[in-house]
Amino acid sequence: MSVANRPTNRPLSPHLQVYRLPITARLSILHRATGVALSLGALYLVAWVVFASASPTTYAKFQAFNASIVGRIVLGGWLFCLFYHLCNGIRHLFWDAGIGFEIKEAEKASYIVIAVAVIATLASWAVGLRLA
Amino acid sequence: MKSSDLRTPLARARGLGSAHTGLHHWWMQRLTAIALVPLVVWFAVSLVMMSGADQDVVRAWIGSPFVMVLLILTIVVGLHHGQLGLQVVIEDYIHGEGRKLALILLVRFVAVLSGLAATVAILRIGFGG
Numbered sequence: 001m002s003v004a005n006r007p008t009n010r011p012l013s014p015h016l017q018v019y020r021l022p023i024t025a026r027l028s029i030l031h032r033a034t035g036v037a038l039s040l041g042a043l044y045l046v047a048w049v050v051f052a053s054a055s056p057t058t059y060a061k062f063q064a065f066n067a068s069i070v071g072r073i074v075l076g077g078w079l080f081c082l083f084y085h086l087c088n089g090i091r092h093l094f095w096d097a098g099i100g101f102e103i104k105e106a107e108k109a110s111y112i113v114i115a116v117a118v119i120a121t122l123a124s125w126a127v128g129l130r131l132a
Numbered sequence: 133m134k135s136s137d138l139r140t141p142l143a144r145a146r147g148l149g150s151a152h153t154g155l156h157h158w159w160m161q162r163l164t165a166i167a168l169v170p171l172v173v174w175f176a177v178s179l180v181m182m183s184g185a186d187q188d189v190v191r192a193w194i195g196s197p198f199v200m201v202l203l204i205l206t207i208v209v210g211l212h213h214g215q216l217g218l219q220v221v222i223e224d225y226i227h228g229e230g231r232k233l234a235l236i237l238l239v240r241f242v243a244v245l246s247g248l249a250a251t252v253a254i255l256r257i258g259f260g261g
Contacts, residue, residue, distance in 0.1 A: 039214035
C-alpha cells in the first residue's frame with residue numbers, strides 16, 4: 001500500500017509534544033507527585049510532635065515558622081496534597097476491586113475527585129485561618 | 133537452579149512473580165491505604181481545629197490515651213505507606229542499580245528513624261517524661 005492511499009483515521013500513538021494528556025493521565029501524575037510531597041510532609045509532622053515534646057522556646061520557634069507566610073503555604077499545600085491523594089487513593093481502591101474502568105466512568109470520577117479535594121482543601125483553609 | 137533443590141520450577145515461582153516477593157509489596161500498600169483513610173481524615177480535622185493552639189493545648193491533646201494510640205498509628209502506618217510508594221517511584225526513575233539500592237535503603241532508614249522519633253516524642257508527652 002502506498003503512502004497516498006493509506007487509511008487516514010487509524011488510531012495513532014500519542015505524540016508527546018502535541019498530545020493533550022487525558023484527565024485521567026493528569027490525575028495519575030498528580031497522585032504520584034502528591035504522594036512524594038506527602039512523604040516529605042510526613043517528616044514535618046514528625047518534627048511537629050518532636051518539637052511539641054521539647055521545651056517551650058523550641059516549640060515557639062516552630063510555631064513562628066508555621067505562622068509565617070512560608071509556613072502557611074507549606075501547611076496549606078500539605079492539606080491539599082493530603083485531600084487529593086486521599087480522594088484519588090479511594091478511587092484507586094475501587095479500581096483495584098475492578099470497578100469504574102469504563103472511560104466515561106473514569107472521567108466522571110476524575111472530576112468528582114478534583115471537586116471533593118478542592119472543597120475539602122478550601123474548607124480546611126477557611127477554618128484553619130479563622131482559628132489561627 | 134541448584135541441583136540440591138528438588139522443587140519444580142513452578143513450585144519455586146508460584147506466587148512470587150517478577151519482583152521475587154510476589155504480592156506482598158502491592159498488598160501492604162493497599163492495606164496501609166485502607167487503614168489510612170479514616171486515620172488521615174481524623175488527623176486532618178484535628179490538625180485544622182488546633183490551628184494557632186499553644187504548646188500546652190497541643191501537648192494535652194497529644195497526651196490523651198485515645199490520641200496517643202491514633203497518632204502513633206497514623207504516623208507509623210503513614211510512613212510505611214510513604215516508604216512503599218517512594219520505593220516504586222525510585223524503581224521507576226532511578227536506573228543505576230547501585231544508586232537505586234542506596235536511595236531505597238536511605239528512604240527505609242529515614243522512615244524507621246522518624247517513626248521511632250515520633251513514637252518516643254508522643255509517649256514522652258503522654259507519660260510526662
